[in-house]
Amino acid sequence: MNKAITDGIVFMPPAFEDGLGVWSSQNGTPGSATYAGSSNAALVPADPEFGSCLELLKTDATQKLRYMGETPILPGCYLRVTARVKAISGNLPGVRIAAYPVDGSGAHVTGLTEAGPTVTLTSYGEVVTVTAILGTGTRGGVDMAWNPAVAGAHIGLDLTGATGGVVRIDDIEIEDATDVFYRKLMDWVDVRDYGAKGDGSTDDSAAFEAADAAAGGREVLVSAGSYYLANHVTFESQVRFEGTVSMPAGKRLTLTKNFDLPSYIDAFGDELDGFERALAALFNFSDHEGLDMKGRRVDLDQPVDVQAVVGNNKTTHSLRTVIRNGQFNALDSTSWNTQTVTSQASYSTSNPTQLTNVVNVANVPVGALVQGVGVGREVYVRAKNVGAGTLTLSRPLFDAVGTQSYTFKRFKYILDFSGFDTLSKFVLSDIEFQCNGRANGVLLAPGGIAFHVRDCFFTKPKDRGLSSPGRGCQGMLIDRCQFLSNEQAMRSQDRSTIALNSNANDVKLRDNRVVMFAHFAVMGGSGHIVSTNHWFQGDGESSGVRQAGLVLTATNVKTTVTGNYIDNNFIEWTNEHDAEPIQNNELSFGGLTITSNIFMASDTANWFRWIVVKPVGAGHFIHGLNISGNVFKSTINNIQRIDRVDSTYAGLDMSRARNIVVEGNAFNGVDQVISNPVTQQFDINTDSSVWTCDFAGVLPFGGRARLATAVVTENAIRNGAGSRVFSMPYAVTEQGTSGTAIALHWPEAVHGRVQVTARMDNPI
Numbered sequence: 160m161n162k163a164i165t166d167g168i169v170f171m172p173p174a175f176e177d178g179l180g181v182w183s184s185q186n187g188t189p190g191s192a193t194y195a196g197s198s199n200a201a202l203v204p205a206d207p208e209f210g211s212c213l214e215l216l217k218t219d220a221t222q223k224l225r226y227m228g229e230t231p232i233l234p235g236c237y238l239r240v241t242a243r244v245k246a247i248s249g250n251l252p253g254v255r256i257a258a259y260p261v262d263g264s265g266a267h268v269t270g271l272t273e274a275g276p277t278v279t280l281t282s283y284g285e286v287v288t289v290t291a292i293l294g295t296g297t298r299g300g301v302d303m304a305w306n307p308a309v310a311g312a313h314i315g316l317d318l319t320g321a322t323g324g325v326v327r328i329d330d331i332e333i334e335d336a337t338d339v340f341y342r343k344l345m346d347w348v349d350v351r352d353y354g355a356k357g358d359g360s361t362d363d364s365a366a367f368e369a370a371d372a373a374a375g376g377r378e379v380l381v382s383a384g385s386y387y388l389a390n391h392v393t394f395e396s397q398v399r400f401e402g403t404v405s406m407p408a409g410k411r412l413t414l415t416k417n418f419d420l421p422s423y424i425d426a427f428g429d430e431l432d433g434f435e436r437a438l439a440a441l442f443n444f445s446d447h448e449g450l451d452m453k454g455r456r457v458d459l460d461q462p463v464d465v466q467a468v469v470g471n472n473k474t475t476h477s478l479r480t481v482i483r484n485g486q487f488n489a490l491d492s493t494s495w496n497t498q499t500v501t502s503q504a505s506y507s508t509s510n511p512t513q514l515t516n517v518v519n520v521a522n523v524p525v526g527a528l529v530q531g532v533g534v535g536r537e538v539y540v541r542a543k544n545v546g547a548g549t550l551t552l553s554r555p556l557f558d559a560v561g562t563q564s565y566t567f568k569r570f571k572y573i574l575d576f577s578g579f580d581t582l583s584k585f586v587l588s589d590i591e592f593q594c595n596g597r598a599n600g601v602l603l604a605p606g607g608i609a610f611h612v613r614d615c616f617f618t619k620p621k622d623r624g625l626s627s628p629g630r631g632c633q634g635m636l637i638d639r640c641q642f643l644s645n646e647q648a649m650r651s652q653d654r655s656t657i658a659l660n661s662n663a664n665d666v667k668l669r670d671n672r673v674v675m676f677a678h679f680a681v682m683g684g685s686g687h688i689v690s691t692n693h694w695f696q697g698d699g700e701s702s703g704v705r706q707a708g709l710v711l712t713a714t715n716v717k718t719t720v721t722g723n724y725i726d727n728n729f730i731e732w733t734n735e736h737d738a739e740p741i742q743n744n745e746l747s748f749g750g751l752t753i754t755s756n757i758f759m760a761s762d763t764a765n766w767f768r769w770i771v772v773k774p775v776g777a778g779h780f781i782h783g784l785n786i787s788g789n790v791f792k793s794t795i796n797n798i799q800r801i802d803r804v805d806s807t808y809a810g811l812d813m814s815r816a817r818n819i820v821v822e823g824n825a826f827n828g829v830d831q832v833i834s835n836p837v838t839q840q841f842d843i844n845t846d847s848s849v850w851t852c853d854f855a856g857v858l859p860f861g862g863r864a865r866l867a868t869a870v871v872t873e874n875a876i877r878n879g880a881g882s883r884v885f886s887m888p889y890a891v892t893e894q895g896t897s898g899t900a901i902a903l904h905w906p907e908a909v910h911g912r913v914q915v916t917a918r919m920d921n922p923i
Contacts (some may be wrong), residue, residue, distance in 0.1 A: 357384020452485025
């Protein structure tokens with residue numbers, strides 16, 4: 160780089176022989192004294208070494224020689240000033256290159272170094288070369304490092320030391336020496352050329368902004384050093400970091416042209432700090448929709464409190480925002496330890512999502528799991544009011560009226576979004592959460608819509624893969640993710656980790672693989688789609704116990720479970736998040752479709768069931784259930800049947816069942832096939848006028864034979880005399896102690912065979 164060549168800039172001052180009127184004995188500014196006609200200066204036309212030169216008698220303590228023309232000083236351009244000098248007689252002086260820096264208006268810029276190193280002359284007639292380099296960058300080899308306020312300089316030299324000496328000075332040379340620092344033409348600008356110090360304490364914010372403004376499409380180089388930035392800095396240019404930066408917690412570095420995690424790690428010299436700084440920029444409008452981790456792994460010894468990192472008092476965010484393509488690795492640290500608090504509180508159904516009179520409420524952390532008598536699964540503390548002594552819960556409690564002691568467990572998550580009030584349209588894509596049995600995966604915000612996790616791995620979470628402490632899971636999408644339990648070596652019934660939970664509506668779980676958790680998903684709300692997932696929870700124990708894989712905690716769920724591989728676990732349908740669980744003329748269990756799934760069990764206890772309804776209040780019934788087109792297969796041991804009503808708290812009112820379809824399923828290793836409607840053959844070989852056709856066992860969930868929809872005789876019906884009887888019977892339903900039989904009443908005693916179709920429900 161040479162500005163004299165590339166830009167035609169003239170740096171060289173005129174020769175002395177052209178006249179001394181442009182050479183000043185002062186600072187070189189307009190109006191200062193010149194050497195023209197001075198008694199202590201003369202031109203020598205033919206010196207043996209110099210040719211034409213200036214002979215100068217030193218009369219001042221510091222004898223100045225300054226060119227009165229203003230030599231331009233340009234950012235990124237370094238000037239070498241050279242003078243050849245020899246002593247003629249008298250005292251031997253010191254010689255140094257010197258200059259007088261000025262700003263764009265010609266005013267002196269103070270506080271800068273204005274002279275190079277001094278060379279002392281030691282003999283007469285010896286030619287000594289004195290040189291110095293000046294420019295706007297603080298870097299090794301620059302003798303006069305100035306800031307960008309300098310626009311020009313009056314350049315020359317000083318004679319120092321004793322007076323009375325006579326010296327001769329060859330013409331002063333000024334040349335572009337930028338190539339000393341840049342070995343070739345560069346397509347970047349260096350922040351040091353714009354005044355950055357890189358000393359770790361000087362505020363280099365303005366220099367960074369100036370370099371960015373001057374880049375003009377070139378790359379900005381943050382050369383080696385430690386740069387302190389006291390203010391927000393935004394780069395509109397591509398940036399490359401050789402040095403590192405530090406900033407106060409509330410300030411942001413925004414890299415708009417290379418907004419990715421490796422750039423931030425290079426900038427801050429630390430993986431975690433780099434990630435958090437990038438995250439702050441992302442949420443505060445970095446001009447990017449997402450942060451690309453570029454495959455980098457970030458080691459964490461503590462949770463990332465995303466809202467605190469983002470700063471700016473930001474509690475809501477609804478722009479589509481993505482973190483993609485990386486890995487988080489939880490290191491061994493006590494920061495991951497679960498915080499457990501036990502406290503007494505009161506509960507009333509009049510305010511079903513609140514605990515009152517909470518003892519030591521200030522110690523109960525928001526986002527904690529709530530455990531106690533009458534508390535359903537996955538109930539979290541959504542908010543707290545210390546002054547009022549209350550806690551707001553994510554879900555109601557089903558049987559906790561009164562005062563009792565509760566346990567609150569605050570799990571620690573790699574990414575914790577719970578500090579936001581609402582977070583919508585946020586996406587995690589192609590990320591592995593290496594929890595390593597130490598940390599948990601992701602904690603959602605209490606509110607928000609369409610949180611999306613796709614193509615991610617949650618590996619060995621300590622307690623939870625993904626938790627929703629409120630309604631931030633509304634419309635949540637979990638696609639093509641893998642959840643790998645830390646409890647795979649344990650018996651199924653001993654596992655306690657849960658892959659995920661939800662509280663709000665319209666959640667989609669699609670194409671996921673979930674390995675050996677206590678539960679795959681505990682889902683409140685309704686309107687869910689659970690499709691083409693594979694979750695398995697078996698173990699090596701003979702005749703083993705299994706836990707629920709999918710837990711639905713609302714009654715009228717309007718949910719489809721389709722095309723899944725449900726392996727060694729069951730679907731549990733309950734209403735454990737209902738503050739008043741007794742049926743009171745509201746919608747009961749309904750709106751569930753279970754179709755085209757593979758249900759598998761291996762070496763389980765024969766009382767194992769794949770579909771379990773568990774009411775926690777009396778009076779409930781099923782009014783809308785479709786179980787069709789599924790394959791049920793048990794290996795090693797047969798199981799008795801696929802369905803069960805868990806009556807731990809209450810049973811179902813089967814007299815109110817309606818709109819239940821169970822058909823087209825395949826059963827292997829299952830003793831009792833079920834169906835609704837169901838057709839069975841009955842052979843009556845002894846003449847009787849009343850035939851009892853019992854459907855016990857074959858009707859789902861212990862249902863009653865409420866309807867006889869068809870009676871078809873097969874071959875002739877005959878009386879005791881052997882004569883054919885052409886009269887048809889009438890049917891009386893719900894006979895027997897369990898109401899599972901249909902009585903066919905004939906006009907006379909007969910025998911024969913019939914095919915009877917019964918229903919356990921009213922289909923309308």
